[in-house]
Amino acid sequence: MTNRFSKKQLLLGVAICASVQILPAFAQDAAPQDAAAQDSASSGGLQDIVVTARKRQESVQDVPVAVTALSAEMVQRQDLTSIEKIAARTPNLNVGRASNGSGAQLTLRGIGSSSTSIGIEQSVAIVVDGVYYGQGRIINEGFFDLGRVxxxxxxQALFFGKNATAGVISLTTADPTSTPEFKARAGYEFKAEQAQIELVGSGPLSDTLGVRVAVRASKMWGGYYRNVADPVTYSTFDIADGSLEGHGATPASSQAPGEKELLGRITLKWEPTDRFTATLKASGTHSEVNNSSWNYVAYNCPSGVSQLNGYACKKDFVTHQNNIPTDIAANFPFSKKDGQLYNRYKSWGITANLGYELDDVNITSVTNYNWNNNRWACACDFQSSAAGTWATENSSFKAFSSELRALTSFDGPINLMVGGLYQKTKRTFDQFIMFANIEDSTQSAANRYLATTKTSFTDGETTALFGQVTWKVVPTVELAGGVRYTHETKDSYFTQPYNNAAVTGIFRDQFDADGLGEVTANQTFNNWSPEISLTWKPTSGILVYGAYKTAYKSGGFSNGGINSKFSADPLADLTFNPERAAGFEGGIKTTLADNQLRLNLGLYSYLYKDLQVDFFNSPIFAFQTLTADARTKGVELEFEYAPRAVEGLNIHGSINYNKASYTKFPEAPCYAGQSIAEGCNIVLPGGGVRQNLNGTTLSVAPKWTGTFGVGYDAEIGNDLMLGLNADVRYSSSYLASGFGNPDSRQSSYATLDAGVRVGSADERWQVALIGKNLTNRFYVTGVVDGPSTGGASGGATSAHADQLGFGTLPRTVMLQLTTKF
Structure with a gap:
């Protein structure tokens, strides 16, 4: 028996045994109880969590949607203050932090979007206070002082619109309290040597106006990863006079990411009557790290060592990257003068939420404006060598949106929701790239050492109308049907304003003689996304549901692509079609044993058409976004047990089976260096070699995932409270590559999070110790082929590239002090 199999068996056994142990409590529920037992049973039990999965407040057990809901208390206790931390404790959800492109690969139930293109929206939509944030850079936001997750x-197209083909992560920030409340929290994380302070003030300013102000600041003196690169000499060949010049590239910061961040939010809530509520939230983020690709690890190399500089490749929290040579950095656009690598992210947003309650109609308006700017300097071969590649980028995104909806609450069997959305967006993008050891001393100081530059923008406009009818067929049966119509336009532009003369045979100049140096695209998309669900409540505490759902994700434009001389159709290279999904989901949600036991079972099967797959087509030296068909299907079982006989005890867990694979991808890209015998044997009529990936597993799609956890809170005398929690998350193995590369396989793993806290019973103070990934397991949640490694695909002999994975966080332990008054 292998170690991997035994871990899986152990996880399933623990969860099943826990369920078996819980069932007697349910069986005994109907038995007579004496007075003492009744008194004991009067406390404890499960906490209900309110969700807005259908844009209305409902119990998580009453919605025909598979939801993992996290309360404000759980978010605080486990320090779930980022998308990555939320994913690290949620089965079937993975987040890969990337250096360039969109900045992230978010995957849910095996469906996600690669990180290599900044123009591709994520298939997992991020919604904050009812507003859609589509950019992968959203993971750079620090989410704190949350009301729920x-x-x-x-x-989830009907209620959340485009770009929710895999699902939605919905975050709700905390509102002002009805009584004055002030909270201060200070923390220190030992691995990264990070100090963090958080201040919250909340309460009424008058009988009708409340305010909440929250601020968090943090600084790292160390980091999660060690950079152990050696100094390298980057030698450039001057095409003007044929001279050679050496430039010293020092190692990047030895401790990464060395993060500094400042976050703030102010909330005003005005309730002049019991019918009208106006909430205004304004927030801002400023964060900076000392290396944009600080988590890129060469974890698997064909010969065991890097093909660029010979160091050992292994699964560890170690990187090898160098700064831009100082003499070049002095004039390199958007580089720090000392050449230090970095990623700086800034954002701000403002959201106005208005609610008006008529006798039978609730009207809601949500209006938002948000802006972010991201700048970085990257060692973009991710394992620096004497033939290194460095680049800088400056990109901004801004969006205005306004949604208006009305929900009826008639006494009759039929009720309606109708709404509309308008959104306007703009992305601007500039990138500057140095590679191939070339320079041109006849150029300006800014261009002298550059190989190529890119500039691009996309203006987007979206109009959507949606509606749903709910019909109480009988008091226990509800039929709901709705549809969302989306009309979308995107106007884009791309050019390469400067190319070193040595690479003009590869990159088209802005005013290239063939007239293809400037690419413009005017795209229009229209989509109808219907949905229907049927729910049955045979008795209190039991919900049976089934649903047919569809979804749509934007087509678009790859702002960070390449206009290659080898490509006859650069417009086709830079544009891509929308992604669509359709399928069925059903299940049963139960709350049993006098609100002590929750058991939920769900099944699903979805087909995805034109799943967007981005790749680098090396023969024509261009990024292209292809589309493929896929299916994901599975079963999810979750339980939670909170016995009244042991107040404060909570046992919870889940077991999930998911099969996500391509159903139609007959001419898929080969992975780097894939040989004919390995399947790279389909010769295209126009040239090039491909492979057939029909039936191959999707990227980051483990078949089995699961969790098991225990939490306990109890009084320990002298008005003190003790809290304990421990949670295990398990994943079976998966391919990190979307192209079937066996070298990318991540083996099965289990992580352990745990915490202990002691504080006063009135919550005036608390001391907590919070540990994450205590098994210190290294695993990757995305991958790229190592640039300048491997060989051509479709040959008789394989020549695979080094695998550079997006590593997650190592073991972290935080000491946290909180006071509340």
């Missing part, structure tokens, strides 16, 4: 699984 909801992970909605499967397509």
């Amino acid at each position: 909801e992970i909605l699984k499967g397509p």
Whole structure:
């Protein structure tokens, strides 16, 4: 028996045994109880969590949607203050932090979007206070002082619109309190040597106006990863006079990411009557790290060592990257003068939420404006060598949106929701790249050492109308049907303003003689996304549901692509089609044993058409976004047990089976260096070699995932409270590559999070110790082929590239002090 199999068997056994142990409590529920037992049973039990999965407040057990809901208390206790931390404790959800492109690969139930293109929206939509944030850079936001977190699984187009083909992560920030409350929290994380302070003030300013102000600041003196690169000499060949010049590239910061961040939010809530509520939230983020690709690890290399500089490749929290040579950095656009690598992210947003309650109609308006700017300097071969590649980028995104909806609450069997959305967006993008050891001393100081530059923008406009009818067929049966119509336009532009003369045979100049140096695209998309669900409540505490759902994700434009001389159709290279999903989901949600036991079972099967797959087509030296068909299907079982006989005890867990694979990808890209015998044997009529990936597993799609956890809170005398929690998350193995590369396989793993806290019973103070990934397991949640490694695909002999994975966080332990008054 292998170690991997035994871990899986152990996880399933623990969860099943726990369920078996819980069932007697349910069986005994109907038995007579004496007075003492009744008194004991009067406390404890499960806490209900309210969610907004259908844009209305409902119990998580009453919605026909598979939801993982996290309360404000759980978010605080486990320090779930980022998308990555939320994913690290949620089965079937993975987040890969990337250096360039969109900045992230978010995957839910095996469906996600690669990180290599900044123009591709994520298939897992991020919604904050009712507003859609589509950019992968959203993971750079620090989410703190939250009211709740909801992970909605499967397509969610009807209520959340485009780009929710895999699901939604919905975050709701905390509102002002009805009484004055002030909270201060200080923390220190030992691995990264990070100090953090958080201040919250909340309360009424008058009888009708409340305010909440929250601020968090943090600084790292160390980091999660060690950079152990050696100094390298980058030698450039001057094409003007044929001279050679050496430039010293020092190692990047030895401790990464060395993060500094400042976050703030102010909330005003005005309730002049019991019918009208106006909430205004304004927030800002400023964060900077000392290396944009600080988590890129060469974890698997064909010969065991890097093909660029010979160091050992292994699964560890170690990188090898160098700064831009100082003499070049002095004039390199958007580089720090000393050449230090970095990623700086800034954002701000403002959201106005208005609610008006008529006798039978609730009207809601949500209006938002948000802006972010991201700048970085990257060692973009991710394992620096004497033939290194460095680049800088400056990109901004801004969006205005306004949604208006009305929900009826008639006494009759039929009720309606209708709404509309308008959104306008703009992305601007500039990138500057140095590679191939070339320079041109006849150029300006800014261009002298550059190989190529890119500039691009996309203006987007979206109009959507949606509606749903709910019909109480009988008091226990509800039929709901709705549809969302989306009309979308995107106007884009791309050019390469400067190319070193040595690479003009590869990159088209802006005013290239063939007239293809400037690419413009005017795209229009229209989509109807219907949905229907049927729910049955045979008795209190039991919900049976089934649903047919569809979804749509934007087509678009790859702002960070390449206009290659080898490509006859650069417009086709830079544009891509929309992604669509359709399928069925059903299940049963139960709350049993006098609100002590929750058992939920769900099944799903979805087909994805034109799943967007981005890749680098090396023969024509261009990024292209292809589309493929896929299916994801599975079963999810979750339980939670909170016995009244042991107040403060909570046992919870889940077991999930998911099969996500391509159903139609007959001419898929080969992975780097894949040989004919390995399947790279389909010769295209126009040239090039491909492979057939029909039936191959999707990227980051483990078949089995699961969790098991225990939490306990109890009084320990002298008005003190003790809290304990421990949670295990398990994943079976998966391919990190979307192209079937066996070298990318991540083996099965289990992580352990645990915490202990002691404080006063009135919550005036608390001391907590919070540990994450205590098994210190290294695993990757995305991958790229190592640039300048491997060989051509489709040959008789394989020549695979080094695998550079997006590593997650190592073991972290935080000491946290909180006071509340």
